[in-house]
Amino acid sequence: MATLIKNAKILEAEQLTTQDILIENGLIKAIGHDLNQQYGPADHVICAADRFVTPGLVDVHVHLRDPGLTEKETIETGTMAAAHGGFTTIGAMPNVDPVPDTPAKIALMVAENQTKAHVHVEQYASITTDRTGDELVDFDGVKKAGAFAVSNDGSGVQTAGTMYQAMCGAAEAGLTLAAHVEDDSLTMGGVMNAGPVADKLGLPGIMGISESSQIARDVLLAEASGVHYHVCHVSTAESVRVIRDAKRAGINVTCEVSPHHLLLTDADITMDNPMLKMNPPLRSPKDRAALIAGLLDGTIDMIATDHAPHTDAQKQGSMKTAAFGITGLETAFATLYTALVKTKLLTLGQLVDLMSTKPAQLFGLTHAGRLAPGQPADLAIIDLAHEYEIKADEMVSKGHNSPFIGWHVYGNVLMTLVDGQVVYGKDQQA
Incomplete structure (x- = not known):
């Protein structure tokens, strides 16, 4: 099964560029433009809508x-x-x-x-x-x-x-x-x-x-x-x-x-x-x-x-x-x-x-830390543009012992994928 993340903001030499990410069998198959034309239509499409995608x-x-x-x-x-x-x-x-x-x-x-x-x-x-x-x-x-x-x-x-x-x-x-x-x-x-x-x-x-x-x-x-x-x-x-x-x-x-x-x-x-x-x-x-x-x-x-x-x-x-x-x-x-x-x-x-x-x-974790073809499709889609408030009732940890509850911050994680599968997502379309 192939998943295509469209319009992702990716860091290249400290510059954010808009590209697509094709995921197949849990791995990143390709990063670039017009991937549908090169590899055919994907089974599932996630629209990143110019949000930041990080390893x-x-x-x-x-x-x-x-x-x-x-x-x-x-x-x-x-x-x-x-x-x-x-x-x-x-x-x-x-x-x-x-x-x-x-x-x-x-x-x-x-x-x-x-x-x-x-x-x-x-x-x-x-x-x-x-x-x-x-x-x-x-x-x-x-x-x-x-x-x-x-x-x-x-x-x-x-x-x-x-x-x-x-x-x-x-x-x-x-x-x-x-x-x-x-x-x-x-x-x-x-x-x-x-x-x-x-x-x-x-x-x-x-x-x-x-x-x-x-x-x-x-x-x-x-x-x-x-x-x-x-x-x-x-x-x-x-x-x-x-x-x-x-x-x-x-x-x-x-x-x-x-x-x-x-x-x-x-x-x-x-x-x-x-x-x-x-x-x-x-x-x-x-x-x-x-x-x-x-x-x-x-x-x-x-x-x-x-x-x-x-x-x-x-x-x-x-x-x-x-x-x-x-x-x-x-x-x-x-x-x-x-x-x-x-x-x-x-x-x-x-x-x-x-x-x-x-x-x-x-720590020698060769499967982690890089967004590149051939690497496991472990990544996060993050909204850098909009401020939000850290709230205890939105935490999924059992522990709410945080001094940061109530802080207004940027960098909201909208979706996380592990081996190409969505494990956390506020919106399946990111």
Whole structure:
């Protein structure tokens, strides 16, 4: 069956050009003009009406909460939220119950993802048994069972010896090690960024060096082990500086930044508000400026949402007791396009590169991140022209714990296709 997307706006060297996209058997067959004349009539036509068509977005940092925490999210709801946000490939973190720390558990999760997901799901295994211990997983075994990378996300690996051994094992197995960087001895039970705002609100603070000091340790271990070391959700100026220096030294380190750290700072926390509680916390305006600079000079390689849904009850009350984390899949593109592209801090091409092409390239996802003949027909159709309001009742994630509800933004995802099939669409004619 052939599908033709008519009048799509496609980026070519930072210029939007109008072309058609022909899809056949789940793949992009051709991109160009007068495709009906070359290949005959299509079975199905989608009129893009000069809306932007991007390669499907790629998010290497998502919490699906399934199995064991399905009151927060499920494979079905989380991957539909991904599709709603224009994402066609996501990486599912291992802080679920049970933790996928054996080949058998990974194989089961991979099978569940393939059966229940609306988009492509790449599955993380944990670095250590039960994710918080010191006993290493069978790296070769979990890779053969389907893991695409390893991470203890939600917990930093506290001892250098464990991390070095893990890096050696991951390197030997050919797995990327994605690190939640946090020295527990420096977090001091904090719930937001340490500094004047926390002091004013009477809330305990998390020092930035709890993150940057562990990165400084890890980049030297990565150099010694040869692993591809990926830093999750970078949030401080010092972290950016350490990673920049490591890259200049030739160490195989990549990193991501989350949308909320690019869009908000602790100055936006004017009261005890659990919707603004996440880990790492919102940092200072100086840190935000350093993150933007890191995007622009290539120190920061990609954007990843750290989509972390919770129930309404878990995000109520005080920041002292509420859960860490916010959702991100359904708001990421629009908020970033509005705040960074429309203000000319980034180009549209740079944003697509950071949210699709680069994460796919750096994590070896050859099936993702490119809009080209022969590639899987994973793409999103997006309205860049009209403003809309982010509303909780229009979200499909179980979690509505987002500080962006009520924001007026541009970049509304109208339709998402995975392997040529519409998995999300507000209007079948786009």
